[in-house]
Amino acid sequence: MAIKNANSKEKIFEILPNLGNKVKLRPLQLLDSELSVHWRNDPEIRDNLLSAPFPVTNELEREWIESILLDKSNTKIVYAIETIFQHNLIGFIYLVEIDWVSQVAWFGIMIGEKEYQGQGMAKEAMRLLFSYAFARLNLRKISLEVAAFNHKAINLYKFFGFEEEGRMKNQIYLNNEFHDVLIMSIFKKDFWS
Ligand SMILES: CC(C)(COP(=O)(O)OP(=O)(O)OC[C@H]1O[C@@H](n2cnc3c(N)ncnc32)[C@H](O)[C@@H]1OP(=O)(O)O)[C@@H](O)C(=O)NCCC(=O)NCCS
Numbered sequence: 001m002a003i004k005n006a007n008s009k010e011k012i013f014e015i016l017p018n019l020g021n022k023v024k025l026r027p028l029q030l031l032d033s034e035l036s037v038h039w040r041n042d043p044e045i046r047d048n049l050l051s052a053p054f055p056v057t058n059e060l061e062r063e064w065i066e067s068i069l070l071d072k073s074n075t076k077i078v079y080a081i082e083t084i085f086q087h088n089l090i091g092f093i094y095l096v097e098i099d100w101v102s103q104v105a106w107f108g109i110m111i112g113e114k115e116y117q118g119q120g121m122a123k124e125a126m127r128l129l130f131s132y133a134f135a136r137l138n139l140r141k142i143s144l145e146v147a148a149f150n151h152k153a154i155n156l157y158k159f160f161g162f163e164e165e166g167r168m169k170n171q172i173y174l175n176n177e178f179h180d181v182l183i184m185s186i187f188k189k190d191f192w193s
Contacts, residue, residue: 107129
Protein backbone atom coordinates (compact mmCIF):
# COMPACT_ATOMS: atom_id res chain seq x y z
CA MET A 1 0.00 0.00 0.00
CA ALA A 2 1.18 3.47 -0.81
CA ILE A 3 0.44 5.10 2.54
CA LYS A 4 3.68 5.77 4.37
CA ASN A 5 4.15 7.39 7.77
CA ALA A 6 1.14 5.72 9.29
CA ASN A 7 1.33 7.77 12.46
CA SER A 8 1.10 11.13 10.76
CA LYS A 9 -1.67 9.88 8.47
CA GLU A 10 -3.58 8.64 11.49
CA LYS A 11 -3.13 12.03 13.18
CA ILE A 12 -4.47 13.90 10.14
CA PHE A 13 -7.42 11.57 10.10
CA GLU A 14 -8.15 12.31 13.76
CA ILE A 15 -8.61 15.97 12.87
CA LEU A 16 -10.51 15.71 9.58
CA PRO A 17 -11.86 12.19 9.47
CA ASN A 18 -14.03 12.46 6.39
CA LEU A 19 -12.30 15.12 4.34
CA GLY A 20 -9.79 14.60 1.55
CA ASN A 21 -8.36 16.89 -1.11
CA LYS A 22 -11.02 16.01 -3.67
CA VAL A 23 -13.86 14.31 -1.85
CA LYS A 24 -15.54 14.11 1.48
CA LEU A 25 -17.55 11.27 2.93
CA ARG A 26 -20.88 12.28 4.41
CA PRO A 27 -23.96 10.44 5.68
CA LEU A 28 -26.65 9.62 3.15
CA GLN A 29 -29.60 11.95 2.62
CA LEU A 30 -33.02 10.94 1.33
CA LEU A 31 -32.68 13.25 -1.66
CA ASP A 32 -29.58 11.31 -2.80
CA SER A 33 -31.95 8.73 -4.28
CA GLU A 34 -32.93 11.14 -7.05
CA LEU A 35 -29.45 10.81 -8.54
CA SER A 36 -28.46 7.36 -7.37
CA VAL A 37 -31.50 5.68 -8.91
CA HIS A 38 -29.96 6.46 -12.32
CA TRP A 39 -26.69 4.76 -11.33
CA ARG A 40 -28.58 1.65 -10.20
CA ASN A 41 -30.24 1.36 -13.59
CA ASP A 42 -27.06 1.91 -15.60
CA PRO A 43 -26.22 -1.57 -16.97
CA GLU A 44 -22.47 -0.94 -16.85
CA ILE A 45 -22.49 0.08 -13.19
CA ARG A 46 -25.07 -2.53 -12.23
CA ASP A 47 -23.09 -5.37 -13.87
CA ASN A 48 -19.83 -4.26 -12.28
CA LEU A 49 -21.57 -4.17 -8.90
CA LEU A 50 -22.83 -7.72 -9.45
CA SER A 51 -26.40 -6.49 -8.88
CA ALA A 52 -29.42 -8.33 -10.21
CA PRO A 53 -30.63 -7.01 -13.59
CA PHE A 54 -33.98 -5.78 -12.31
CA PRO A 55 -35.16 -2.18 -12.67
CA VAL A 56 -34.84 -0.04 -9.56
CA THR A 57 -37.61 2.51 -9.05
CA ASN A 58 -37.29 5.86 -7.29
CA GLU A 59 -39.33 4.41 -4.48
CA LEU A 60 -37.06 1.39 -4.04
CA GLU A 61 -33.92 3.50 -4.03
CA ARG A 62 -35.45 5.89 -1.51
CA GLU A 63 -36.46 2.96 0.68
CA TRP A 64 -32.91 1.62 0.54
CA ILE A 65 -31.54 4.97 1.76
CA GLU A 66 -34.24 5.14 4.41
CA SER A 67 -33.32 1.66 5.63
CA ILE A 68 -29.69 2.74 6.01
CA LEU A 69 -30.67 5.88 7.91
CA LEU A 70 -32.93 3.91 10.26
CA ASP A 71 -30.54 1.00 10.72
CA LYS A 72 -29.56 0.44 14.34
CA SER A 73 -27.64 -2.80 13.91
CA ASN A 74 -24.20 -1.14 14.05
CA THR A 75 -23.11 -3.52 11.34
CA LYS A 76 -22.99 -1.17 8.37
CA ILE A 77 -21.52 2.19 7.46
CA VAL A 78 -22.66 3.75 4.22
CA TYR A 79 -21.32 7.11 3.08
CA ALA A 80 -22.11 9.35 0.16
CA ILE A 81 -19.01 10.51 -1.72
CA GLU A 82 -19.25 14.21 -2.45
CA THR A 83 -16.81 16.56 -4.23
CA ILE A 84 -15.43 19.04 -1.73
CA PHE A 85 -15.69 22.18 -3.84
CA GLN A 86 -19.03 21.87 -5.64
CA HIS A 87 -20.64 19.42 -3.23
CA ASN A 88 -21.69 17.14 -6.06
CA LEU A 89 -22.81 13.69 -5.06
CA ILE A 90 -20.73 11.27 -7.15
CA GLY A 91 -20.99 7.87 -5.48
CA PHE A 92 -21.35 5.66 -2.46
CA ILE A 93 -18.85 3.76 -0.34
CA TYR A 94 -19.64 1.27 2.39
CA LEU A 95 -18.68 -1.35 4.91
CA VAL A 96 -21.37 -3.93 5.64
CA GLU A 97 -21.71 -7.09 7.72
CA ILE A 98 -19.28 -5.62 10.23
CA ASP A 99 -18.45 -8.35 12.72
CA TRP A 100 -17.12 -6.67 15.86
CA VAL A 101 -15.96 -9.94 17.44
CA SER A 102 -13.85 -11.10 14.52
CA GLN A 103 -13.14 -7.48 13.50
CA VAL A 104 -13.94 -8.03 9.83
CA ALA A 105 -16.25 -6.36 7.30
CA TRP A 106 -17.25 -6.41 3.62
CA PHE A 107 -16.54 -3.43 1.41
CA GLY A 108 -18.11 -1.86 -1.66
CA ILE A 109 -17.79 1.31 -3.73
CA MET A 110 -19.28 2.99 -6.77
CA ILE A 111 -18.47 6.23 -8.48
CA GLY A 112 -21.85 6.52 -10.18
CA GLU A 113 -21.23 9.83 -11.95
CA LYS A 114 -19.14 8.61 -14.86
CA GLU A 115 -17.60 11.99 -15.65
CA TYR A 116 -15.88 11.78 -12.27
CA GLN A 117 -14.39 8.34 -12.87
CA GLY A 118 -10.65 8.07 -13.51
CA GLN A 119 -9.82 11.16 -11.45
CA GLY A 120 -8.67 9.49 -8.27
CA MET A 121 -12.01 9.98 -6.49
CA ALA A 122 -12.39 6.31 -5.54
CA LYS A 123 -8.79 6.11 -4.40
CA GLU A 124 -9.21 9.03 -2.04
CA ALA A 125 -12.60 7.89 -0.72
CA MET A 126 -11.11 4.46 0.03
CA ARG A 127 -8.11 5.94 1.77
CA LEU A 128 -10.48 7.90 4.05
CA LEU A 129 -12.78 4.98 4.77
CA PHE A 130 -10.00 2.45 5.37
CA SER A 131 -8.13 4.85 7.65
CA TYR A 132 -11.33 5.20 9.66
CA ALA A 133 -12.00 1.46 9.61
CA PHE A 134 -8.54 0.40 10.73
CA ALA A 135 -7.52 3.30 12.98
CA ARG A 136 -10.80 4.19 14.66
CA LEU A 137 -13.08 1.18 14.36
CA ASN A 138 -10.16 -1.17 14.99
CA LEU A 139 -11.19 -3.53 12.20
CA ARG A 140 -8.61 -6.17 11.39
CA LYS A 141 -9.58 -7.22 7.89
CA ILE A 142 -11.72 -5.92 5.04
CA SER A 143 -12.94 -8.15 2.22
CA LEU A 144 -14.80 -7.66 -1.04
CA GLU A 145 -16.22 -9.46 -4.03
CA VAL A 146 -15.37 -8.31 -7.53
CA ALA A 147 -16.14 -9.70 -10.99
CA ALA A 148 -12.98 -11.14 -12.54
CA PHE A 149 -13.61 -8.97 -15.63
CA ASN A 150 -13.64 -5.73 -13.61
CA HIS A 151 -9.94 -4.94 -14.17
CA LYS A 152 -10.40 -1.29 -13.25
CA ALA A 153 -11.66 -2.17 -9.78
CA ILE A 154 -9.13 -5.01 -9.34
CA ASN A 155 -6.25 -2.63 -10.14
CA LEU A 156 -7.62 -0.18 -7.62
CA TYR A 157 -7.89 -2.86 -4.93
CA LYS A 158 -4.39 -4.17 -5.63
CA PHE A 159 -3.06 -0.63 -5.27
CA PHE A 160 -4.30 -0.66 -1.68
CA GLY A 161 -2.79 -4.08 -1.05
CA PHE A 162 -5.86 -6.28 -1.42
CA GLU A 163 -4.95 -9.87 -2.26
CA GLU A 164 -7.02 -12.55 -3.91
CA GLU A 165 -8.26 -15.07 -1.34
CA GLY A 166 -10.60 -17.05 -3.52
CA ARG A 167 -12.26 -17.41 -6.89
CA MET A 168 -15.87 -18.45 -7.26
CA LYS A 169 -15.94 -20.03 -10.69
CA ASN A 170 -18.79 -19.23 -13.08
CA GLN A 171 -20.56 -17.48 -10.23
CA ILE A 172 -22.48 -14.79 -12.07
CA TYR A 173 -24.49 -14.81 -15.31
CA LEU A 174 -24.18 -11.67 -17.41
CA ASN A 175 -24.59 -11.04 -21.12
CA ASN A 176 -25.02 -14.67 -22.12
CA GLU A 177 -22.13 -16.07 -20.16
CA PHE A 178 -21.02 -17.00 -16.68
CA HIS A 179 -18.19 -15.08 -15.03
CA ASP A 180 -15.84 -15.78 -12.14
CA VAL A 181 -16.06 -13.65 -9.01
CA LEU A 182 -12.96 -12.99 -6.89
CA ILE A 183 -12.86 -12.59 -3.14
CA MET A 184 -10.13 -10.13 -2.18
CA SER A 185 -9.02 -8.99 1.28
CA ILE A 186 -6.67 -6.64 3.04
CA PHE A 187 -5.42 -6.85 6.63
CA LYS A 188 -4.87 -3.79 8.80
CA LYS A 189 -1.13 -4.43 9.06
CA ASP A 190 -0.78 -4.41 5.27
CA PHE A 191 -2.75 -1.18 4.85
CA TRP A 192 -0.34 0.79 7.01
CA SER A 193 2.88 -0.89 5.83
C1 LIG B 1 -14.12 0.97 -10.08
C2 LIG B 1 -14.37 2.42 -9.69
C3 LIG B 1 -14.84 2.46 -8.22
C4 LIG B 1 -13.07 3.21 -9.85
O1 LIG B 1 -13.33 4.54 -9.47
P1 LIG B 1 -12.46 5.76 -10.06
O2 LIG B 1 -12.78 6.97 -9.26
O3 LIG B 1 -12.64 5.82 -11.51
O4 LIG B 1 -11.00 5.24 -9.72
P2 LIG B 1 -9.72 6.18 -9.51
O5 LIG B 1 -9.74 7.30 -10.50
O6 LIG B 1 -9.64 6.53 -8.06
O7 LIG B 1 -8.58 5.18 -9.94
C5 LIG B 1 -7.83 4.51 -9.00
C6 LIG B 1 -7.12 3.33 -9.63
O8 LIG B 1 -8.04 2.45 -10.26
C7 LIG B 1 -7.40 1.84 -11.38
N1 LIG B 1 -8.09 2.29 -12.58
C8 LIG B 1 -8.90 3.36 -12.73
N2 LIG B 1 -9.34 3.43 -14.01
C9 LIG B 1 -8.79 2.39 -14.67
C10 LIG B 1 -8.89 1.91 -16.00
N3 LIG B 1 -9.65 2.53 -16.92
N4 LIG B 1 -8.20 0.79 -16.32
C11 LIG B 1 -7.45 0.14 -15.40
N5 LIG B 1 -7.32 0.55 -14.12
C12 LIG B 1 -7.99 1.67 -13.76
C13 LIG B 1 -5.98 2.31 -11.36
O9 LIG B 1 -5.22 1.45 -10.54
C14 LIG B 1 -6.13 3.66 -10.70
O10 LIG B 1 -4.94 4.13 -10.14
P3 LIG B 1 -3.99 5.10 -11.00
O11 LIG B 1 -4.83 6.24 -11.46
O12 LIG B 1 -2.94 5.51 -10.00
O13 LIG B 1 -3.50 4.26 -12.12
C15 LIG B 1 -15.44 3.09 -10.61
O14 LIG B 1 -15.05 2.92 -11.95
C16 LIG B 1 -16.84 2.52 -10.45
O15 LIG B 1 -17.55 2.91 -9.54
N6 LIG B 1 -17.23 1.62 -11.35
C17 LIG B 1 -18.57 1.04 -11.34
C18 LIG B 1 -18.89 0.23 -10.09
C19 LIG B 1 -17.76 -0.72 -9.71
O16 LIG B 1 -17.14 -1.35 -10.55
N7 LIG B 1 -17.54 -0.81 -8.39
C20 LIG B 1 -16.60 -1.80 -7.86
C21 LIG B 1 -17.33 -3.09 -7.74
S1 LIG B 1 -16.36 -4.34 -6.98
